[in-house]
Amino acid sequence: MKFTSTRLASALAVALVVGVGPAVAQSQASPNATINLIRLLVQQGVLKQDQADALVQQAESEAAEAQKAQAQAAPAHQVGAAGAAVAQPGDVRVTYIPESVRDSIRDQVKAEVMVQAKAENWAQPNTFPDWVSRITVEGDVRARYESRLYDSYNSDTIVDFNDWNRNGPVPVVVNGQDYPLEMPFLNTRKDRRNMMRARARLGVKAQISDQWMAGIRLATGSDDSPVSTTQTLGGGMDKKDIWLDQAYITYRPAQWASITAGRGANPFVSTNMLYSDDLNFDGISAQFKQALQDSPVTLFGSLGAFALENTFGSWSDSSWSEGETENKWLFGAQIGARWELDKRNTLTGALAYYRFDNIEGQRSSPCLTTSAVCDTDWSRPAFMQHGNTVFLLRDLMAAVPGNPADPANDQYQYVGLASKFNLLDVNLIWDTQIFDGMGLRLHGNYVRNLAYDEDKMVSRAGGINNVANNRTGANNDSIESGPNAWMLQASLGRGLDLRAQGDWMVFAGYKYIQPDAMPDGYNDSTFHLGGTNARGYFLGGGYAFDKNVYGLLRWTSTKEVYGAPYSVDVLQAEVNARF
Incomplete structure (x- = not known):
């Protein structure tokens, strides 16, 4: 003080x-x-x-x-005015x-x-x-019990292409023969029961002035996956990792508009069918929200440019130069409206377009099998889950012509995405009050990949995955895929966000996601354990034990849309506390 x-x-x-x-x-x-x-x-x-x-x-x-x-x-003995007393020591x-x-x-x-x-x-x-008084601390903690139950008839040769690229290149031909021994495969048959998992997030926001704000948030996570901050417990009681989950600065030039730069929350109205609830966006975005005067309608919208990957050009043995690269970006725009039909009913609609720039793989120029780096290795995706159609990136030439069995002709490969992705995203939400404070919410979401071109994918893919062997195409195969995805969900309860003590809700829904409707790396990691080429239902419920303390029970059952059989059920029971 x-x-x-x-x-x-x-x-x-x-x-x-x-x-x-x-x-x-x-x-x-x-x-x-x-x-x-x-x-x-x-x-x-x-x-x-x-x-x-x-x-x-x-x-x-x-x-x-x-x-x-x-x-x-004053003098020691001063005489004052007439009649005044003389001061004494x-x-x-x-x-x-x-x-x-x-x-x-x-x-x-x-x-x-x-x-x-x-x-x-x-x-x-x-x-x-x-x-x-200008600093706000917020966060949440979640404790979860989870079991993953696989069908015994699932295929056991579904390749984990994310692991392939991260630990590759992988040998696909050895001594002139196909070589599957080092290919990484997904677990599709061994149940994972009684998993204990946790999530913790802690954020700090600083209101620097009326117009400027900065924020930072830390989170747990078993790895650097962009779609999950959940930490699997165990591992010999070792300490758990903490990651930088958010770091951003926000400028608000007006009450109805804001601009955010850095790593921030999803600025778009969306579902976890397209973007995981844990996904954050690296880049810059602008948001606006304005109620129309003397109208029950509120307009909102978002614009954004986000860096997916800054690639680097490694030295190419085939061209004897540094390889060319293209940075990968996501550009998004959304516009929507919230219409209060009356005191009991509200309708929200949003239309969005997302362009994923340079995310598709690029076939390399002719490259020797002995090359450590080929000129389009950069085009492999930084992160995948599973479901997208992929192809081999390298156009490899024999180091010893005419002798495929020579060890110098062993082939090491990366994989890239066969499709481009330009997405149209439509969201419709209807909220209504039924009776006695009970609310009902219906949510529909439709996504279509406008850049999907099966002929171009066939010419690229060459029979790696999502292959339909009963049709004729490149390498006597054809692609079995599709550009569409949709979701329907209904929620019923009192206090659907479970904030006040005694709030409760139940929900049920269905998702259908064709293999190349969207990039498989950014959506919900629970439904079909992430990715695309999935269909199935989910249901569950929740109850608030106290203010901002609630429990959830969720059951998800999914299977493939096309291709090799792959069915998995996921049970999750959790307690959440937020502050």
């Missing part, structure tokens, strides 16, 4: 001269107004007792010095100060102290400095 003690002490000294002077002339004088003022300030919490004692001592010292100087300035000259003047001095001192106390935020006890 800071205050101008010198100025305050000087003011008190003046008051003490007024009050102490008579006390010197009259040893039995009652406590003066200055002492009463200080006591009043202590009682009101403006001053602490030790500070008050120090001020009185300092003020009395300055008052004594002022009296001494005044006495020395030891006498004190006391000038009469009216009560109104003393009250004025007291009020001025108190006003000065209070102004400074309020400005420095120490006027009231148990308060904090101004900067503390």
